Amino acid sequence: MRQALIVEDLPDVREWLADVARSAFPELEVTTAARAEEGLAQAASKRFDLALVDLGLPDGNGIDIVRALRREQPDCLAVVVTIYDDDDHLFPALQAGAFGYLLKEQAREALVAQLLRIADGEPPLSPPIARRVLSLFGQAGAPLPPPKAEPQTLPPSPVRLSEKETVVLQRVAKGYTLPEIAQQLGLSRHTIAEHIKHIYRKLDVSSRAEATLEAARRGLVR
Known part of the structure; x- marks a missing residue:
């Protein structure tokens, strides 16, 4: 290697x-x-x-x-x-x-x-x-599930955060730092950083302030 x-x-x-x-x-x-x-x-x-x-x-x-x-x-x-x-x-x-x-x-x-x-x-x-x-x-030698077919067209869909992403975003909006959020949720800071990265992408934002405002506007956090 x-x-x-x-x-x-x-x-x-x-x-x-x-x-x-x-x-x-x-x-x-x-x-x-x-x-x-x-x-x-x-x-x-x-x-x-x-x-x-x-x-x-x-x-x-x-x-x-x-x-x-x-x-x-x-x-x-x-x-x-x-x-x-x-x-x-x-x-x-x-x-x-x-x-x-x-x-x-x-x-x-x-x-x-x-x-x-x-x-x-x-x-x-x-x-x-x-x-x-x-x-x-173990299910009688079942094969891998087939990949999902890509739809030809997709209408705009609402932003959907996972339960964990919502919890992380709520703490971001309250001003907690990444290490604090990691400690509160019992996860590594690298995992929390990944969650925040995907939250930013889903909300199409690039900062904590933008994420907080956009999440509040969409009713994802209060």
Whole structure:
């Protein structure tokens, strides 16, 4: 394991993932990318042994990078690292060729331990993800669910935040800092940062003040 690609748009999370990867494989030379376009360019120009890829990127979906690596560099082990543990994110990633699927809410030590499983030829899977996959294939050898068909046209839809995103946004609106929110909810600050990133995208805002005003205008928080 010599070369690693990390695709993550949040700088502190990107550095955290680089540290996790080097802790598992000290000899790694790490290349980073903050956007899908950069990740695809790196995948086209350099050979990698390992890739840690976020799904929600400012200019696209990390699944496109996983798919490109699978096609162009079949020996590269692409591992998704995300906050999403639902089927709509998990199974498209596996179908695209992801070798593993890790959740950011885990402790650093747990992520390192799961990456170390690669040395034994085992896919790194967070426990909830492993249980979900085993449950599915325990159903008489059921295949992966087919990907959802893309609709031809979609009418504008109202903003919908998940229950966790709503809780995080309420605390943002009350002025709590990211570390304070993480402590209150018992999650890592990296996971809270991911939630805030997706909240900003859903509300089409770029600051705490804008998020608070937009959320209040839409009736998402009071």
